[in-house]
Amino acid sequence: MGGVAIERLIDEKRRLQRVAELEDQLQIEERLIYAKRTTRVTKGGKRFSFSALVVVGDKRGFVGFGLGKAREVPIAIAKAIEDGKKHLIKVPIENGTVPHDTVGHYGPTMIKLIPARRGTGIVAGGAAKPIFELAGYTDVLTKLQGSTNPNNVVRAVFDALLKLRSLEEVAQIRGLDAELLRKRYHIYARDLRIP
DSSP states (O other): OOHHHHHHHHHHHHHHHTGGGTGGGOOOEEEEEEEEEEEEEETTEEEEEEEEEEEEEOSSSEEEEEEEEESSHHHHHHHHHHHHHHTOEEOOOBTTBOSSOEEEEETTEEEEEEEOOTTOOEEOOTTHHHHHHHHTOSOEEEEEEEOOOHHHHHHHHHHHHHHOOOHHHHHHHHTOOHHHHHHHHHHHHSOOOOO
16 A cells, blocks of 8 residues: 555544544654654755654554654654644554454555453554554554564554444444444453363
């Protein structure tokens, strides 16, 4: 999936969820993924600038990411935080984990999200872990394949998060009672060890 496509999907999701109306009430935290120096060579010499990738979230279901570029690191980080607030989306959380398995792709990167039992923790590495922490997940299993470039990983995770549906949404689509579906879900998510 290309860069323009993931940005467009995030904008559509924000419109559907009406996130812009809630932004003022959220207590946003931010986490820096990286800040790196880039160089542009011109006839007069080298020009240095910095790019920063930041994840923002409120640990209650809202999460976003932003990229900022500037001549100085603090300005690049500030731009990235502002960009991240423009890309906030609401993600479904069921008992501290994702509601169902899903796979996200971005370029050469593929990540699989798997629901985990209580106490498992966030089994993710690199750029993926801060996204789940700031979204409010406590137990998630992930498997990353392909490129581990932080830009690609963050966008692949967001591609997977955009595909998640809450139990209420699935019940409405299938025409079932949400409580009945929730009982079925707990049968499979619960620890099935023999006493």
